[in-house]
Amino acid sequence: MVQLDFAAVLVEWPALLRGLGLTAGLTALSTAGGLLLGVGCAWARSGGPRWLGLVAAGYVEVIRNTPFIVQLFFLFFGLPGLGVRLSPELASVLAMTINLGAYAGEILRAGIDATPRGQIEAARALALSEAQVFTRVVLPPALSRIWPAMVSQIIIVMLGSAVCGQISAAELSYQANLIHSRNFRAFEATIVATLLYLALAIALRRLLSWAGPRLLFGR
Amino acid sequence: MVDFSLWDIVRNLLLAARWTVLLSLTAFVGGGLVGLGLLIARIARWPGADRAVGAYVQVFQGTPLLMQLFLAYFGLALLGWNVSAWVAAALALTLYTSAFLCEIWRGCVLAIPKGQWEASASLALSLGEQLRHVIGPQALKIAVPPTVGFLVQVVKGTALASVIGFIELTKAGTMITNATFRPFTVYACVAALYFALCFPISLWSRRLERKLHRG
Numbered sequence: 494m495v496q497l498d499f500a501a502v503l504v505e506w507p508a509l510l511r512g513l514g515l516t517a518g519l520t521a522l523s524t525a526g527g528l529l530l531g532v533g534c535a536w537a538r539s540g541g542p543r544w545l546g547l548v549a550a551g552y553v554e555v556i557r558n559t560p561f562i563v564q565l566f567f568l569f570f571g572l573p574g575l576g577v578r579l580s581p582e583l584a585s586v587l588a589m590t591i592n593l594g595a596y597a598g599e600i601l602r603a604g605i606d607a608t609p610r611g612q613i614e615a616a617r618a619l620a621l622s623e624a625q626v627f628t629r630v631v632l633p634p635a636l637s638r639i640w641p642a643m644v645s646q647i648i649i650v651m652l653g654s655a656v657c658g659q660i661s662a663a664e665l666s667y668q669a670n671l672i673h674s675r676n677f678r679a680f681e682a683t684i685v686a687t688l689l690y691l692a693l694a695i696a697l698r699r700l701l702s703w704a705g706p707r708l709l710f711g712r
Numbered sequence: 713m714v715d716f717s718l719w720d721i722v723r724n725l726l727l728a729a730r731w732t733v734l735l736s737l738t739a740f741v742g743g744g745l746v747g748l749g750l751l752i753a754r755i756a757r758w759p760g761a762d763r764a765v766g767a768y769v770q771v772f773q774g775t776p777l778l779m780q781l782f783l784a785y786f787g788l789a790l791l792g793w794n795v796s797a798w799v800a801a802a803l804a805l806t807l808y809t810s811a812f813l814c815e816i817w818r819g820c821v822l823a824i825p826k827g828q829w830e831a832s833a834s835l836a837l838s839l840g841e842q843l844r845h846v847i848g849p850q851a852l853k854i855a856v857p858p859t860v861g862f863l864v865q866v867v868k869g870t871a872l873a874s875v876i877g878f879i880e881l882t883k884a885g886t887m888i889t890n891a892t893f894r895p896f897t898v899y900a901c902v903a904a905l906y907f908a909l910c911f912p913i914s915l916w917s918r919r920l921e922r923k924l925h926r927g
Contacts, residue, residue: 557864557914559903559907560882561868561871563899566882566899566902567899570895571900573895574894574897652774652775652776652777653776656778656872656875666779679782680786683779683783684783690775691771694774694775695774
């Protein structure tokens with residue numbers, strides 16, 4: 494008979510809470526960075542200079558067609574070979590930002606492509622500069638159109654951050670591993686961490702769906 | 713000290729990449745079958761199936777694949793089965809794939825106009841006949857591009873099996889790094905091999921999508 498002992502895991506709640514906090518922190522930083530990077534990419538591919546558009550397209554394809562764990566290992570284990578040494582947390586944020594940026598750029602581009610031509614022409618006719626046309630006329634409705642897809646992608650990146658424990662960033666999955674290496678309750682520790690991830694994913698979807706229209710693109 | 717040429721590294725990675733391909737195909741085929749079963753249970757309105765499958769999909773989409781792999785690995789061991797990393801990885805990835813494919817295909821079935829259901833029902837077709845002759849073929853047409861696109865996610869997902877010790881491309885990369893002390897080269901090669909696997913599938917999926925929209 495299988496005997497489960499969740500109490501042995503739950504008494505370690507301060508460690509789990511710290512892990513949850515770092516996971517949330519990594520996600521917050523990489524969301525901010527990834528959205529900026531994505532906007533830059535989308536701009537480069539829809540209105541920027543041709544060479545920059547090609548660079549952005551190459552970046553998007555490389556990131557979207559390689560696993561996140563390999564990107565993370567490349568940054569953390571590979572870059573020191575070039576003399577660039579990153580802390581686990583910095584490598585994690587950087588990898589998550591770079592990863593989200595590629596997907597965000599692709600998602601945003603779809604929203605930008607759907608902008609009616611007439612709106613851009615109307616904005617130009619009002620003597621707005623190209624930068625103003627992009628940030629005031631094209632971007633907000635594009636963001637609003639694709640926001641649900643963007644929220645899903647941010648959640649995928651948050652869930653992906655579980656891998657960051659593999660380079661010893663002390664996020665949630667790392668703490669769960671640490672707990673079960675102490676009390677040998679591997680299954681229970683993993684279940685608890687998994688449920689915390691699920692709760693975080695649900696909370697994050699609520700938060701972003703609420704915050705997006707208010708903070709990013711008006712209603 | 714043994715010297716490793718670039719070819720030694722690439723050759724060993726290529727050998728390991730066979731396992732990435734095999735694991736991807738296993739998860740994709742197995743996940744497709746399970747996903748189809750779940751979808752049919754949902755469409756056929758079996759009592760409780762709609763909520764149960766909905767919850768199943770939500771759990772697999774709302775938790776990290778890495779945790780699912782750990783759960784399969786530790787969970788099967790807890791049940792007293794001493795399973796290899798291969799079995800645990802294949803099981804977790806199959807379930808993960810089934811949840812996503814079920815949801816993707818449900819969207820495709822829902823996209824079929826209601827009139828098609830009503831027309832086929834008025835011809836006295838049973839649910840099985842409706843699915844096989846009327847709804848299935850039409851849903852299949854729109855389902856192919858996103859399904860092929862999801863295959864890329866499956867291939868990338870297999871990289872996580874390295875964490876529970878299954879020796880595929882990523883794990884082989886880690887092992888070769890430990891032997892050669894050339895992480896930059898090795899991980900660049902690993903990434904290049906994944907790219908070589910995934911990029912053609914991405915292009916194929918995009919071409920199918922364009923063809924579909926042209927009609």
